[in-house]
Amino acid sequence: MTTGAIRRTTEWRSWGRVDRGEHFVATPGYRADVIDAFQSFADASQSTLAVGLGRSYGDSGLNVGNGLINMGGVDRLMAFDDERGVLRAEAGASVWDILEFAVPRGYFLPTTPGTRFVTLGGAIANDVHGKNHHSAGTIGCHIERICLLRSDRGVVEIAADKEPELFAATIAGLGLTGVILWADLKLTRIPSSVVAVETTPFENLNEFYERAKATGDKAEHTVAWVDCLASGDSLGRGLFTAADWDEKAATRKIARPGGLTAPFETPSFLLNRLTIAAFNEFYYRLGRMRAGRTTLAYDKFHYPLDGVREWNRLYGPRGFYQYQSVIPPKDAAEATREMLRAISKEGDGSFLAVLKTFGARRSPGLLSFPMEGTTLALDFPNRGEKTLQLFATLDKIVMDAGGRLYPAKDGRIPPGVFHASYPHAEKFAEHIDPQLSSTFWERVKRT
């Protein structure tokens, strides 16, 4: 059922819900309709951005005042190469669609973000990573071919050996190098759909690094939750999780996302230092109590937040920011300590602070975020100027240590910080489709 309908709406928001505005949204059902929608935005002199399930936290998934092509309906699986484990799927196919196909056949995504509600196109545009970054790299390391719709060239297929520069610009390209129509993803074999998990508490940041070093590459998946409000001797305490696919389990069961939806926005007054500190304290103690070995269905390990739909509303009507940085190994420990100190001092921490060591495997993506070092990701309720000031402090620590921030999580990175930490940004800009843009790019681009 083709309709050329383009709807004017203020409903489309970033996942953090701080950034919003009016958009003109096309909702194609088929690839041919995407081409039509792209053309009609061009005819209306509106810039365009293809979007998926809207999990980008900041303004990289917005194009305020202009056009969006919602790719959610263009979500078909197209082909599977059984011998090589390569799946071709339309850009709107979600991690969930891919898992539903792959898991019963004994495959998994080579690496997965922490939610199933991410499209293949979005995963490529942000070059997402997962808990196995140290072994698998980013998703971009496993994309073999991409079909792009360009306003100046029409439909083009690119790969590492076919227009390699455009290919490298498209991976982590924030959707700006062309509308991704489909892509080939090389899946990975799994022995079962169960992970064997070992959780170990650590009392402070030093212990985290000891634990991370001791574990090294021995576990495929590692991640740590950190209590970002603990201070003094406990600064950086948390829970370290190491996991591997369970060779002994025989199940290959697909797990359906839970049906819980956050029922309302948490009133702002409930989000304060006291409640957040209490939550962190509770979570840490609970984790310590439950520490040890266990086995979990893959969804409980990889997608714990998928259990509650629209959890982003829990941060209240003003929304929230996410701040994710990576610091190269040399200064990682010291810079991370400094950041945690600043956050704990400010007292405006988050429920979910995540610490992880990235490995050395490099993505082909010119604007790819991960690099070898330590990544720290935190949510902050939006308290306006106060929050932004804390971010300025953190920015300085990150920049001094030669680190960078993740555009997918951002809604405010200063252009200078962006360009200083992404040296390939100018080279990337040469490959941008003149018809495409985003609020993020309008904010940081050099004219």
Place this chain on the structure above:
Amino acid sequence: MNSSSTQRPRKVLILGALSGVAEATARAMARDGAELALVARNEEKLAAVAKDLELRGAGKVVTAVDDLASGEDVAVRMRGFSDLLGGIDTIFLFYGVLGDQDEADRDSTEVRRIIDINFTSAAEWMTAGVDHLENSAHEKPAIVVASSVAGDRGRRSNYAYGAAKGGLSVFAQGLAHRMAATGKTRVCVAKLGFVKTAMTAHLDRSGPLWAEPETVAEALVRALDKGGPIIYVPGFWRFIMLAVRATPAFVFNKVNL
């Protein structure tokens, strides 16, 4: 779960296979290993949907390009669709047009188009379909027709569409009555509320009344085995429409619907 756990997977004919609800329903059937025959007008889109359904678990997928709104040789064409799968035991009828009521107010040919597609042709396909289903080997063949809550009360913004869907609902109800007495085929008409599909992409779709195609699809698959002959999807629409029908005209006339 549907009857596929006790029987072999269903052989399903989907009339109008390219709509959002149709595709979601086909995916739900594919997960259970059903064999599917897809009919619609656009060959390229049919091919994309068919391949996807194969990968999602369908036992077999065949397609036919056909303009279902045309009423010529319906019985012969029905046999042709059925032969593609070597017989069918299940039919979903999804195709339809919303039409343009403003246009219909001015021009009676739009009225005819809306009613011909949504009612006349659909009634013919159901009549021809039931004959096939009665001959199938399946114990409980079923035909599920997508209708609309718009058929429960005429309103100025879409009464031609509403009339056609209302007529279709009554037709299906009557066919279900006939089958209850003389046949084995289940006939069920599903009155759909607001669904987030391409057909409604131009509307403001916020609020609790809007359902995802997947939710609707689950209800339609369930309808193959139980409930009916008239179901509302999602179920709360039964109560909304009860209230809408009970509203006195002097009040209803003041509401811009």
